[in-house]
Amino acid sequence: MKSKLAVVKIGGNVIEDKAELSRFLSLFAKMEGPKILVHGGGKKATQILKKLGMTPKMAGGRRITDAESLEVVTMVYGGLTNKTIVAQLQALACNAIGLSGADADAIRAHQRPVKEIDYGFAGDVDIVNVNSISNLLNSGFVPVFCALTHNGEGQLLNTNADTIASEIAIGMGHSFETTLYYCFEKKGVLLDMADDNSVIKTIDSKTYMEIREKDIISEGMLPKLENCFHALQKNVHKVCIGDISMIDSESKLFTTLTL
């Protein structure tokens, strides 16, 4: 039987709120068994960019990472955010080790090819180094990944944190029974956007088809669900979507996705 592994992703909404981050880290430190944290960047990178007199460039909601922006995201994601989280987890007796995809050659990617838009130093994941990450887990470390990868030729790349989390969960799925937790601001997938407690508790392939046909959930949620089912089809055991309370062992109100 495979050991269990939790891959937990938090986004900007948690990182930017000190009290919320601290509450999340306490819950994360208490989670039993092997676990991996993946964090997004939040607005700090954009703030620093602006303070340094640069103009953040976006296209269709995605950051265009020119050389200057890459320097800033490397500083903020890989330095400030990552090390702050690691130091706080250590204070909670959780033996965290902060990583970019370059560290331990953990995640290789290639620069996104230029089509209509040149995203600059944005990376699409090629391979997760299961061996390296397993070595760290087996030594009792808790890997904490920021949203940076590398191309194996010395170039760091900016990579979407949701994608990093799902690629890690998929890669590690060969050796572990992997659960992927996406923490966001809602309690789960909602039936009624106006009612925060209208959480759909379980969604499987069949109910997912029904939901899509009946057009009952928000548009923004559909690509998220698509990514989740993509991960489930590629060997991830279970995907959970909810707010940070979801990782509390006593929590019951969140959405669980299975095939």
Add this chain to the structure above:
Amino acid sequence: MKSKLAVVKIGGNVIEDKAELSRFLSLFAKMEGPKILVHGGGKKATQILKKLGMTPKMAGGRRITDAESLEVVTMVYGGLTNKTIVAQLQALACNAIGLSGADADAIRAHQRPVKEIDYGFAGDVDIVNVNSISNLLNSGFVPVFCALTHNGEGQLLNTNADTIASEIAIGMGHSFETTLYYCFEKKGVLLDMADDNSVIKTIDSKTYMEIREKDIISEGMLPKLENCFHALQKNVHKVCIGDISMIDSESKLFTTLTL
């Protein structure tokens, strides 16, 4: 018999010169056996501080690390410099893993007590986690340390890179036959500051006493030598001082210190 371990420290003069850094990393990647790299910060942190509209504060040549400066050094040392070095080493098939002292609980320190001067978030090293670092070495990783430590209570601290290197060499000296390499801009300890090739090839406790009495070497070098002999007295096998060519296996012109 103990295995050999090399602890190599590079400073700002190497980091700030792209060609020099790249030459150093090629040599470092080729070094055989277990090894650890420790890098200083260089002027980038001061540049970024100024660009962000802050004023770098110094006292007696040492940085005063207030909360704002700590954010910047965490970004620059822990993020930009560390990850850039790691990505370049990975491209040279050296399985680098970038660390602050908080990562893997590798180096604990305490905030320097306020006497005449309040150095802010400056840390003096308490303990090096030999077990954690050995685990990483045994997994085949090459630890790359930036000049940050933590106090175990969630606080990151700015710590002198020379000190981090010697404390790591001392700590690891219990399990390994450790050689500490200090790379700087000269070829070694010089007899005549005007002649770059007047390197004193070996210094032991006896010649060290003679050198001190005869007042033949530069003032700035004396505290460095004092630190080196401190490390030698605490279980470090050998200390080498020279420019980056020193770590080339064919190099012969540098200073070797032994007891």
